[in-house]
Amino acid sequence: NAGVTQTPKFRVLKTGQSMTLLCAQDMNHEYMYWYRQDPGMGLRLIHYSVGEGTTAKGEVPDGYNVSRLKKQNFLLGLESAAPSQTSVYFCASKREDLRYYGYTFGSGTRLTVV
């Protein structure tokens, strides 16, 4: 099925460990986004990309890095995980015509940092 695929779906990390979350889309979308969702805080934008090779900071970028080496993939890295990064992470993509198609989201990655 076409859409946004996130891997892994679940992960438990120890404080200080590193990991990379992978987001892949097969819709040829230019724009891709990483959000985190925490109880009572809604969806907060971490980083985003408006095209291959470009990235930009969102609302809460500290502690995260991203790369967009290929148009279809957007990677989110945690270099040294902290308990405050325990969250559900969502990747999204969109085509140019946001009005009719909106964002397409993945099903999320639930990350726990102990």
Add this chain to the structure above:
Amino acid sequence: TQLLEQSPQFLSIQEGENLTVYCNSSSVFSSLQWYRQEPGEGPVLLVTVVTGGEVKKLKRLTFQFGDARKDSSLHITAAQPGDTGLYLCAPIRGHVNRDDKIIFGKGTRLHILP
């Protein structure tokens, strides 16, 4: 910084009842989207409203964009258990086809009791 408020935060009602949830801001928007998020999944676009005063219907859901384009409401008639979920509003500040990112409200968590 735009202030965006969704109310109520939580709503639990019986099947068959009607309800309205709200999205309010101090800023004027060019358009606004509503998404629904079910447990364990990413948000899915329901509708985009563009013109001040616009009303759109999606089966039992009625969306309205305020005349001043600062607020929006979602009315559900004869709620069903399948309407359970988190309803997010996402105002768009720039031109809807060129805005590179959107900020989501914290959402209204709706639970319909059978």
